[in-house]
Amino acid sequence: MASPNDGQQPGFPAESAAHAPFVDVRRDASGRLAVSFGGDWRIGSALPDLTPVHAALSDKTPQILVLAAPRLSAWDSRFLTQLMGLADLAESRGITVDTAQLPRGVCSLLQLAHAVPERMDTGREPDDPSWLAAVGRWSQWLVQDFRDLLAFVGEATLSMGSVVVGKARFRRVDLLRLMQDCGAMALPIVSLISLLVGLILAFVGAVQLQMFGAQVYIADLVGLGMTREMGALMTAVIVSGRSGAAFAAQLGTMNVNQEIDAFKAMGISTFDFLVVPRLLALISMMPILCLYAMLMGIIGGAIVAVAFFDISVSEYITETLRVVQMRHFLIGLFKGLVFGVLVGTAGCLRGMQCGRSASAVGDAATSAVVTSIVFIVVADSVLTLVFNRLRL
Numbered sequence: 001m002a003s004p005n006d007g008q009q010p011g012f013p014a015e016s017a018a019h020a021p022f023v024d025v026r027r028d029a030s031g032r033l034a035v036s037f038g039g040d041w042r043i044g045s046a047l048p049d050l051t052p053v054h055a056a057l058s059d060k061t062p063q064i065l066v067l068a069a070p071r072l073s074a075w076d077s078r079f080l081t082q083l084m085g086l087a088d089l090a091e092s093r094g095i096t097v098d099t100a101q102l103p104r105g106v107c108s109l110l111q112l113a114h115a116v117p118e119r120m121d122t123g124r125e126p127d128d129p130s131w132l133a134a135v136g137r138w139s140q141w142l143v144q145d146f147r148d149l150l151a152f153v154g155e156a157t158l159s160m161g162s163v164v165v166g167k168a169r170f171r172r173v174d175l176l177r178l179m180q181d182c183g184a185m186a187l188p189i190v191s192l193i194s195l196l197v198g199l200i201l202a203f204v205g206a207v208q209l210q211m212f213g214a215q216v217y218i219a220d221l222v223g224l225g226m227t228r229e230m231g232a233l234m235t236a237v238i239v240s241g242r243s244g245a246a247f248a249a250q251l252g253t254m255n256v257n258q259e260i261d262a263f264k265a266m267g268i269s270t271f272d273f274l275v276v277p278r279l280l281a282l283i284s285m286m287p288i289l290c291l292y293a294m295l296m297g298i299i300g301g302a303i304v305a306v307a308f309f310d311i312s313v314s315e316y317i318t319e320t321l322r323v324v325q326m327r328h329f330l331i332g333l334f335k336g337l338v339f340g341v342l343v344g345t346a347g348c349l350r351g352m353q354c355g356r357s358a359s360a361v362g363d364a365a366t367s368a369v370v371t372s373i374v375f376i377v378v379a380d381s382v383l384t385l386v387f388n389r390l391r392l
Contacts, residue, residue, distance in 0.1 A: 019073050021045055025052050033062035033095075035086070038071030041079035050082070057090060065090045068101035080109055152349045156279065159271040163280070169272045178281035182243045186289060189238055194226075194293040197234055198300025201225050206309055215309040219319035222301030227328040229335075231294035233380055236339035239286065240372035244347035247278050248368035251351025252361040260352070270352070279344040286340030287333045294332060327392060335383055342375040 021039035028034070033056055039045075057065070067083060069075075083106065087097045099107055129137070162168045205221040251274060254260050263270050298320060305311040350368040354360050 019071075021048050023048050023050060023053060025056050027056065027062065031063040032066055033057070033064070034066045034068060036071070037067075037069045037079070038073070040073050041075040041082070043076055043078045045078075047078075047082075050086075053086060054089070057086075057093065057095065062095060064096045064098055066098045066101065069103055069106070070101075072103065075103075075106070080106065080113070083110065084113060148353060149349060152352070153345065155271045156275055156345065156348075159269065159276045160279065162272060163276060168276055169269060170277050171273075175277040175280055178277050179285055181246070182239065182281045183285035183288060186239060186242055186285075187292065189242070190235055190289055190293050191296050193234055193238055194231065194296035195300040197230050198222055198226060198297030199304055201230065201297070202301040202304035206304065210309065215305065216311055216315060216319055218301060218305045218309065218311070219316045220323045223298055223320045223324040224328060226294045226297035226301075227324055227332045229332075229380070229384070231297055232290045232332045232335040232339060233376065235286065235289045235293045235336060236343060236376045237373060239282070239289070239340070240343045240346070240369055240376065243278075243282060244343045244368045244372045245365040247344065247347030248351040248354070248364040249361055251348060252354030252364040255352070255354045256356050256358070256361060275348045275352075278348055279341065282340040282344040283337065286336045286343075290332055290336030291329070294329070331387055331392060335380065338379055338383065339376050342379055343372045346371040346375055 019039040021037070021041045024036040024038070026034045026036070035053055035056075039048075056062070065086070067086070072079075083099075083102075087099075087110070090097050099110060102110075159168060201222045202218050206215060206218050209215055209217050209221075251260070254274075260270055260274075263273060302313065302316045305316050306313055347368045350364045350371060354364040
């Protein structure tokens with residue numbers, strides 16, 4: 001709370017500190033509207049009716065709005081909020097606002113409030129637009145996002161080309177650390193999910209195969225499903241939630257802290273130093289994780305077949321080796337490689353697009369996961385169709 005009499009004007013009697021808040025509105029012939037505040041304007045006191053002030057600002061719009069507080073006894077943030085509302089209303093109607101007669105503390109806080117512009121990415125929801133406006137905004141965002149994606153892919157391709165010719169500028173220790181984070185640190189969750197996926201595939205297939213006494217073909221279902229599809233797909237989804245979101249959060253935080261701007265000011269390529277190590281880490285680790293996920297899924301199917309359907313371990317292994325060929329492993333590894341590129345691209349793209357607030361970092365991480373999963377599903381559908389047409 002500020003001092004009550006810091007803006008006392010001569011000619012008005014002093015008021016007690018317990019005086020109820022009030023507003024006095026006066027208009028002169030020169031087009032000046034004088035609004036005087038008095039009383040106790042603190043939170044908890046009754047708020048006076050400001051309708052006359054709004055009506056005066058609307059009816060025969062004045063040229064100058066003079067805000068004064070000659071009989072103000074006490075004030076806090078409530079008084080500032082009301083003043084800012086009236087000032088914004090007046091400025092929106094082209095009225096000049098004069099605050100020279102307000103207390104010095106009030107003037108200082110008002111200047112401070114208007115000196116820092118409001119952030120546009122703080123998570124505040126705008127008013128609901130019409131469906132046509134929403135479709136238009138979404139279309140504009142889609143076109144702009146596609147352009148940003150093309151620009152990012154182009155820059156990333158040039159940076160990866162500089163890696164091939166040995167001219168990329170990044171720290172090898174960063175690459176090794178990222179490979180550890182993307183590879184070894186992801187083994188526990190990949191092991192659990194892949195094992196459970198193998199169990200689920202075996203149970204779902206066994207329900208139908210048991211009707212024909214063909215439980216031994218559980219090995220075929222699990223082996224082909226894990227090597228061609230589920231191993232790479234589940235690994236990619238896991239990595240998108242771990243590494244893709246982490247990449248977006250890391251780069252987004254660097255953008256908030258203006259570290260990326262510092263790289264640009266020093267002439268260091270952000271793609272070479274930040275994007276390339278992350279892409280290389282995922283490209284190198286994803287095939288290994290996919291191969292490991294295939295193995296864990298096959299083990300999960302073996303557990304179900306041996307424990308519940310009276311199939312020996314040797315029978316399960318023999319049937320798996322008979323049906324699963326090297327080309328099936330290569331298809332799964334190729335899909336894993338493609339998924340790694342897509343996850344790394346989505347995570348780094350959203351991180352580089354991040355705004356300058358904490359909420360923007362969270363939005364970037366969320367968008368990275370969603371974008372990665374969309375890329376993965378679309379790419380998996382296209383690759384599966386191509387391989388089937390090629391009879392692979």
